[in-house]
Amino acid sequence: MNCIHFLLPFVVTGIAAAAPAPRETAICVYGGTSGAVVAAVQAKKSGKDVILLSPDKHLGGLTSGGLGWTDLGDERILGGLSLSFYQKVYDHYSQEAAWDLQARAKYGNAGQGTKAMNDIRRTMSVFEPKVAEAVFNAWIEENHVPVIHARLDRSASGLVKEGGRITSIRTEDGQTIRAKVFIDATYEGDLMALAGVSYTVGREPNSRYQETLNGIQTARATGNQLPKGIDPYVKPGDAASGLLPGVREGAGGADGSGDKRVQAYCYRMCLTNHAPNRVMVKKPEGYNEADYELVFRAIEAGQTKGFFKLDPLPNHKTDSNNSGGISTDLLTTADDAYPDGDYATRERIAKQHENWQRGLVWTLQNHPRVSEAIRKAYAAWGLPRDEFVDTGHWPHALYVREARRMTSDFVMTQATVTHSEGLERSVGMGAYGMDSHNMQRHVGGDGFVRNEGDVQVKVPRPYRIDYGAIVPKKTECPNLLVTFCVSASHIAFGSIRMEPVFMALSQSAATAASLAIDGNTAVQDVPYGKLKEQLLKDGQKLTLE
Structure with a gap:
């Protein structure tokens, strides 16, 4: 295989001078993320017409936006298109031409708890942003997926429902897309929210799902912590001078109590010393x-x-x-x-x-x-100089670690992530630890500045993710699947949110959407036996057993 050519996706543009005629498709995927690309490609592979509506100029989300040091946990969970992605990256770096600024032998082979290049499975989990984006663009090009780059109109008129089903959505520039099934593959869950699907933001109290790692965490927040003894006031020792920027008086409640805070965002900076x-x-x-x-x-x-x-x-x-x-x-x-x-x-x-x-x-x-x-x-x-050339060499994607999370009939919790027996409708697997970044800075009990919210707890083994986590309540929307803002508690989501898992769940969602169309049924009623059979046929990893 030759090195990846940096292709542009097959793009459909829309000019808002006059409202264009509605576009009809079987499946509409909303998002410009890694999961959105995978869902759209899988829809095509399932023989369905699809439109990828991307609010982003660049495809791939965090995977092409600087997160090149993949949070994987256990490479055995890779299957289907998620496995294919990392194999395509491997193929690229197997060519000497890919190493244009560094000798391959000088690079080493370190990855996130594993080797970067796995010569047995022919995967590579560490890569440059532009290489990841090229893989996604090539997938879109090869599968002839039409892409519309436009944002969802998030006003009440941006979505139409009939009999509880979404019939059409509209973009800010006036384009209308009609589809039989919709997939929300955004980090924010905008389509899910506009459709009236129940969701939550923030941390549940531990008591909600009988957890121990949810809610406010001061005693446990020992990782990514500040040195001891930092005075919180603008003028050290003078409370009247006010608190330093970003520092709160207290944590906002007792450990384990809930709040509406999300773990901190950042950009995954791509830097060089060359x-x-x-x-x-x-x-x-x-x-x-x-x-x-x-x-x-x-x-x-x-x-x-x-x-x-x-x-x-x-x-x-x-x-x-x-x-x-x-x-x-x-x-x-x-x-x-x-x-x-x-x-x-x-x-x-x-x-x-x-x-x-x-x-x-x-x-x-x-x-x-x-x-x-x-x-x-x-x-x-x-x-x-050769990365993010149209955004001042700065990553195009903010690392939105957590935003909305759907609340459905089934909720992934700390218990299901750590003891997944009994989950009979697996549509993908996770393996990374429950990882929550800090939420806030506050004045600790000792009078000094402390960070709050950091939780990093390993899962005992790879776990299954239930189909119920990616479908809303049937009464709220029978033709929508959600693949990032899944139905999970805050702490369980801290593990599920990793990009390889996102890709796997998105592929499964597209397969389920196709089966729902074929059976003229709600996505909630897709027979799991048929779904499982097709997922396994497509190489998805549903269990390690």
């Missing part, structure tokens, strides 16, 4: 030194490293994620407004994250209050 391909990060417009006071105080309290990860990608690049108490996660609780926020609100929050992270890099490299040793340690890192 000078010929490097663009240095400039001080962002509007830079405010006070926003980085906690950085300075953390350094004064002893933090010397871990301001962001430098997980290696091919060709001298990184996937740079949050890695410490003060890092790329912007803990101002602004993200709490994101899930239900309008487009303008989300764009404002995304820009706030970008400015924070650009400012963090610049601060660590240049600010006089940062020690010379730290400045030297980070001095070589900048943005790759």
Whole structure:
């Protein structure tokens, strides 16, 4: 196989000068994510007409947006198109031409708890963003999937229902799409919400589902924690001077109690220290030194490293994620407004994250209050010139770790993730630990600044995900499937949310949609025996037994 050619997807454009005629299709997939692409491709492979309605210019979501250090947990859960994706990445990097900036032998083979390249299964779970996007674009091109790049009109008139079923949706620029079955494969769950499907935002109390890891977590939040002894006030020791930016007076309740907060977002920065391909990060417009006071105080309290990860990608690049108490996660609780926020609100929050992270890099490299040793340690890192070329080399996708979560007749919980016996309708598997990033900063009982919300607990073994988690209540919508904002508690979702799982659930959803159309039935009534038979025929991994 030759190296991946960086193709553009087959695109249908719409001009709003006059309302175009409605487009008819069997299945409409909403989203520009990895899961959305997989769902659309699987719909085509099932012999159904499909339209991929993408609110994003670039396809692939986080997988092509900087998350190249895959959160996998156990590679045995890969099957179907999710396995195919990582095999296509392997094929690309098996060609010498793919290593244009680094000798393959110099790269090494480290991945997220496993080897990056698995020569037995011919998979590669670590990759450059542009390579992932090229795989998704090629899939769309090869399968002749029509793509409309437009956002959903989230007003009441943006969706029409008849007899409880969605009959059509409309975009902001006036395009109408009619379909028999719809799939919401967005990180936010906008189509699900507009359809009137029940959902929740935030953390349930532990008592809701008899869990131990949900709700507010102060005692357990020992990972990604700040150094001890950081004063919370603008003028140290002077409460009258006010709290530092982003610091709250208290955690908002007792441990285990619920709230409406979501785990912090960030951008998965792709960085490089290879000078010929490097663009240095400039001080962002509007830079405010006070926003980085906690950085300075953390350094004064002893933090010397871990301001962001430098997980290696091919060709001298990184996937740079949050890695410490003060890092790329912007803990101002602004993200709490994101899930239900309008487009303008989300764009404002995304820009706030970008400015924070650009400012963090610049601060660590240049600010006089940062020690010379730290400045030297980070001095070589900048943005790759050959990545994200139309967005100033900055990732195109904010890492929305958690937004809305559907509440259906079946809910994945801590118990089902850790003890999955009894789940008889598997449509995919998960294996990564229950991973919740911090939610907020507050004044701890000792009077110093503490982070709250971090939970990282391994699951004992790969687990099955029930079909009920991706379909709403039948009374709410009988022709919609939801593949990221699934029906799960906050802590269970912390494991399920990983990109390979998202792709697997999206493929299963498209297969179920096809069967629902063939049987003229609600998605909730698709016979699981038929669904399982087809999923296994397509190579999906439903159990390790």
